[in-house]
Amino acid sequence: MLKPENHPAIPAPKVGVLFANLGTPDNYDYWSMRRYLSEFLSDPRVIDLPKWKWQPILQGIILSFRPFTSGKNYKSIWNHEAGESPLMTITKAQTTAMAESLQGLFGDQVMVDFCMRYGNPSTASKVRAMVEAGCQKILFFPLYPQYSATTTATANDKFFTALAGERWQPSVRTVPAYFDREDYIEALAQSVLRIFPTEADAPERLICSYHGMPMRYLTAGDPYHCQCHKTTRLLAERLGWTPGRIVTTFQSIFGRDEWLKPYTVVEVARLAKEEGIRRIAVMAPAFSADCIETLEEVDGEIREAFEHAGGTSFTYIPCLNDDAEHIAALTNVVAENLRGWID
Structure with a gap:
């Protein structure tokens, strides 16, 4: 027409x-x-x-x-x-x-x-x-x-x-x-293996630090907490490292409410003080790109907490970015x- x-x-x-x-x-x-x-x-x-x-x-x-x-x-x-x-x-x-x-x-x-x-x-x-x-x-x-x-x-x-x-x-x-997709998990694994090619090279603990949220959001039905843990589990299975070597924590706490635990900044200090862990690496699988929460908080505040508690080697594994x-x-x-x- x-x-x-x-x-x-x-x-x-x-x-x-x-x-x-x-x-x-x-x-x-x-x-x-x-x-x-x-x-x-x-x-x-x-x-x-x-x-x-x-x-x-x-x-x-x-x-x-x-x-x-x-x-x-x-x-x-x-x-x-x-x-x-x-x-x-x-x-x-x-x-x-x-x-x-x-x-x-x-x-x-x-x-x-x-x-x-x-x-x-x-x-x-x-x-x-x-x-x-x-x-x-x-x-x-x-x-x-x-x-x-x-x-x-x-x-x-x-x-x-x-x-x-x-x-x-x-x-x-x-x-x-897309938290459990094989290609996403593989991309995470490769970002780890580029720095630590074998388990012998790996740190004593790999911390998967996810952005936190108030606990009441979880009890209201938000699936985020479960999906974070599944991402960590799938990454651990892909890497094939010794069980317990990779742990899930949560960061960026705001306000007085109880948030998802363990808190990253508290857990890294605990690992150094109570378990004598001296070498850790931290990655942030919930972030598709590096930002204030990873570059300043993880590689700044959380690094300082670990080193102040006695840790000697802290490696930040960058987000996947444009890899x-x-x-x-x-x-x-x-x-x-x-x-x-x-x-």
Whole structure:
């Protein structure tokens, strides 16, 4: 059917693949940090207290002081040359690598981009860009191996909110957690084996440190805790190391509530003091990219706790980032989730 002369131009249809990560402040100054922390800590999936109770505490007390501390921590790991956080630098590299990998499979039929749940680039801006570019189908991929309402679900929430603003909504799919996929476990294993090729080279303990969450979230039905333990178990089976050599812990504790245990910072000190462990390595399988929680907390605060307690050798194993094994695993996930949409 012929279009009328004044009909708006319609771009050729494409399939969008939109990756999402947690987010990052635009800078480490007070106001940039305050804007970012306010958005993050106002998310009811992250802090599930009633707004009337939580917001006065957040806006009046926490955000008066915490931006200074967080800004100092971000400054210590900031990519000053690029003027951005390491998470932003790495996510850009991952997206470039994924675009090249997916173009090799699907050619120009796909458009690949990334967004952040908090901060910039926003989810809404990237959904808008994809729709304008002709994406009539969008695969939304939160880059969290293990599912949690505080990460995967809130990223999906933001995506669906962005769709609510579109007049011509694309068809959409969301990618599920991939914590137990063989290719993901293999990528984790290879990141360990590059540093410790054999069990004889390995440290006395390998700590798999996952981001923590309040215990009440687990009892409310969040599967995150179980999925973290399964990731550790599968990694241990793949490495074939002596049972008990690989342990699961949780980091980034906030507030006074009881959180998932054992706490990483406490456990590494206990290992040194009570068990006489002198050589450990720590990795963070819940993070797809290195960020403030790994570069400053794990390789800073947690390292210091272990060494102060008597430990002598601490090795931080970086996140999978844009490692080729990781990109291959993510490509497999995307290809599987695009079935029926694209050949």
